Amino acid sequence: MPSGHISYRRSRPSNHLRAIKTQRPDMLCDILHWAVDVYRFSSFETFDIHVSIHPGAAAIQVVDTSGQFIGWDKYVFQVWGQADKTMAVRLDSRGCIRVWFNDRWARFTRFLRLIKPPYSWNLSKGPLTRADQDFQWYQQSRWWLGNRKSFLFLRLPPEIRNLIYGFALGDKIEPYPTHRDRGVGSNSRSMIIRRANTALLQVSPLVYKEVSDMIYTFTPFFVEHFGVAEKLLRKPRPCSRIRQLELALTHDDFFWLFGGQFEDDGVMTAPHQAATTLRNMRLSKLRLRIAEPRPVTADERFDGACQKTVVDWILEAAWPTVRGHPVELAGYVKARQKRAFEAACKAERKKFDVWQKQRMAVGDEEGSWDDYDEWLEQVGDDEGGGVMLAETTMVIQEDELFAAGRVKISAERPLCLCKVHCAVECWSADD
Numbered sequence: 001m002p003s004g005h006i007s008y009r010r011s012r013p014s015n016h017l018r019a020i021k022t023q024r025p026d027m028l029c030d031i032l033h034w035a036v037d038v039y040r041f042s043s044f045e046t047f048d049i050h051v052s053i054h055p056g057a058a059a060i061q062v063v064d065t066s067g068q069f070i071g072w073d074k075y076v077f078q079v080w081g082q083a084d085k086t087m088a089v090r091l092d093s094r095g096c097i098r099v100w101f102n103d104r105w106a107r108f109t110r111f112l113r114l115i116k117p118p119y120s121w122n123l124s125k126g127p128l129t130r131a132d133q134d135f136q137w138y139q140q141s142r143w144w145l146g147n148r149k150s151f152l153f154l155r156l157p158p159e160i161r162n163l164i165y166g167f168a169l170g171d172k173i174e175p176y177p178t179h180r181d182r183g184v185g186s187n188s189r190s191m192i193i194r195r196a197n198t199a200l201l202q203v204s205p206l207v208y209k210e211v212s213d214m215i216y217t218f219t220p221f222f223v224e225h226f227g228v229a230e231k232l233l234r235k236p237r238p239c240s241r242i243r244q245l246e247l248a249l250t251h252d253d254f255f256w257l258f259g260g261q262f263e264d265d266g267v268m269t270a271p272h273q274a275a276t277t278l279r280n281m282r283l284s285k286l287r288l289r290i291a292e293p294r295p296v297t298a299d300e301r302f303d304g305a306c307q308k309t310v311v312d313w314i315l316e317a318a319w320p321t322v323r324g325h326p327v328e329l330a331g332y333v334k335a336r337q338k339r340a341f342e343a344a345c346k347a348e349r350k351k352f353d354v355w356q357k358q359r360m361a362v363g364d365e366e367g368s369w370d371d372y373d374e375w376l377e378q379v380g381d382d383e384g385g386g387v388m389l390a391e392t393t394m395v396i397q398e399d400e401l402f403a404a405g406r407v408k409i410s411a412e413r414p415l416c417l418c419k420v421h422c423a424v425e426c427w428s429a430d431d
Contacts, residue, residue, distance in 0.1 A: 025069075026055075026070075026071045026072070027070040027071055028062065028070060028071025028072065028075075028089055028091075028097065029053055029054075029055075029071055029072075029075065031097050032053050032075065032089070032097060032108065033053060035097065035108045035109065035112075036049075036050075036051045036053075036112065039109055039112045041143070044139070044140065044143050045117055046117055047139065047142070047143045048117055048118050048139070049079075049112070049115050049117055049118070050079075050080065051077055051078065051079055051112075051115070052077075052078040052079075053075050053076070053077055053078075054075065054076055054078075055072040055074065055075055055076070056072065056074035056075060056076050056086045057076075058074065059072035059073055059074040059075070060072065060073045060074070061073075071089070072089070073088055073089060073090070074086055074087065074088050074089065075087065075089055077111070079115055080118065081116075081118070082115070085111075087099040087100050087101055087111070088100035090105070092105075099111055133167075137167065153203075153207075154204075154206065154207070158210075161210060162210070162214060165200065165210065165211050165214045166214060166218070166219075168200060169200075169211070169214065169215060169219060170219075171219070171220075172219060172220045172221070172222040172246070173215060173219050173220070173221050173222065174221075174222050174223075175221060175223070175228060175232050212241075216238070216241035216242055216243060217241075217243050218243075218244070219244065220244040220245065220246050220285070220287070221242055221244065221245050221246065222246045222248065223245070223246065223247055223248065223249075224247075224248040224249065225249070225253070226249055226250075226253035226256055226257060229247060229249070229253075229257060229274055230272065230274050233274035233277040233278055234273070234274065234277065236277075239277050239278075239281055240281075240282075242281060242283070243282065243283055243284045243285070244283065244284060244285045244286075244287075245278075245281070245283055245285070245286050245287070246286075246287040246289060247286075247287070247288055247289065248289035248291070248331070249289075249291070250291050250297065250298065251291060251297065251299070251302045251310055251314065252297065252298050252299040252301075252302065254288075254314045254317065254318065255269070255313075255314070255317055256269070256272060257271070257272050257274060257275055257278075258271055258272075258275055258314070258317040258318045258320075258321055259271040259272070259275070259317050260313060260314075260316070260317035260409045261299075262301075262411040268409065268411075271317075271320070271321060275321045276321075276370075278321055278322070279320075279321050279322075279369050279370065279373075280368050280369050280370055281325075283325055283326060284326060285326050285328060286322060286325045286326060286327050286328070287327075287328045287329075287330055288314075288318065288322070288327060288328070288329055288330070288331075289330045289331040290311055290314065290329065290330070290331035290332050290333045291331060291332065292307075292331070292332045292424045292427070293305070293307040293310075293332060293422045293423060293424060293427070294424075300413070301411070301412075301413045302413070303413070304416070305413050305414045305415075305416065305422075306414040306415060306416035306417065306418060306422050307332055307416075307422035307427070308334055308337070308418060308422060309407070309414035309416075310414060311332075311333050311334065311337055312337065312406075312407045313407065313409045313410075313414075315337065315341050316406060316407055316408075316409055317409060319344075320373075322345065323344070323345060323348045324345060324348040324349045324351075324352045324369065324372075325345060325349070326345070326346075326349070327341065327342055327345040328342065329341060329342060332424075332427060333429070334429055334430075335429045335430055338429075352369075352372055355367070355372055355375070356372075
């Protein structure tokens with residue numbers, strides 16, 4: 001008998017096939033499973049194809065020249081959503097497995113190519129929903145884990161790495177304080193990012209720099225508690241790098257931050273030290289998210305108060321701190337208030353830029369917002385209500401629409417006299 005010849009003989013009764021299969025190594029079945037895995041991992045689209053393979057009911061044992069069992073001559077192929085298919089199997093002269101398919105011996109991959117993947121990856125060209133993004137990336141990670149194909153991350157183009165960083169870190173950063181930072185010292189407090197994927201920061205110094213640049217430059221820092229804002233803004237290093245900040249505080253927290261809260265003796269509080277830090281930050285976006293009106297709050301002054309009046313008070317208190325910053329108002333704020341305040345901040349920014357150019361032109365160093373505010377106080381024109389810039393004809397005055405709507409903060413609860421009561425269920429941004 002020639003070397004490598006495969007012989008066939010009758011097997012035991014078909015109801016014992018499962019027991020034989022578990023007792024003896026089925027080399028042909030292993031080769032078939034290996035071929036399925038190779039085909040699955042060859043493409044992201046075919047990764048979810050699964051084929052269950054077991055001997056056919058009337059299968060005959062296949063043995064090698066030494067009489068060693070190596071498999072069966074027929075197997076049943078089960079694919080989810082399709083009818084079971086029984087095909088004869090053999091090894092050709094080159095050791096490649098072939099199946100009897102469409103009335104001829106063919107490569108096993110010919111049969112696999114006709115299996116329709118359970119998922120379609122012809123995604124729409126429009127923006128994906130968060131659920132679609134999560135599912136797609138989950139499948140991608142399973143594929144990478146399955147085929148065990150590795151690549152050097154730092155050899156990817158910087159643009160691709162930035163996309164990976166952005167997806168791993170999410171669309172916002174929520175800093176929060178911990179009771180103890182063991183890596184620095186027993187008595188220290190640290191601002192930690194509430195994302196497990198921040199382990200990327202520990203890969204290498206280069207990755208740390210790229211990820212931290214991505215965090216501080218393009219990712220908004222979202223803060224919704226005054227205590228968190230206080231601890232975040234007391235640290236000069238992160239504050240000097242943060243470019244996008246969103247404050248979603250309650251009404252009384254905004255007043256504790258910007259000033260305007262009243263003590264028991266009726267004295268109005270000054271801006272918190274955190275507001276001074278916020279004033280000098282180099283922000284590309286500062287979003288102030290105003291909370292909804294509530295019948296019961298932490299401060300009885302705002303229980304069922306007029307939301308429109310309270311927002312006017314918040315903006316009045318915030319103006320000395322945020323004037324000139326790229327402010328965006330969000331939440332429960334009237335459209336008129338939003339337009340007027342954002343326009344006033346933009347106008348103030350233009351005036352600051354003019355002042356900065358004039359300062360640099362005479363050889364002075366670049367000035368901060370504190371320098372600008374101090375200069376306004378020193379050279380203010382009391383009669384004209386504005387400030388004349390050196391060597392220009394421009395007079396710095398407040399935006400007329402915003403100035404006309406400025407109010408005085410009161411310690412009394414503002415009663416709602418609006419036509420439509422200031423409540424969440426009937427709130428409208430239009431007056």
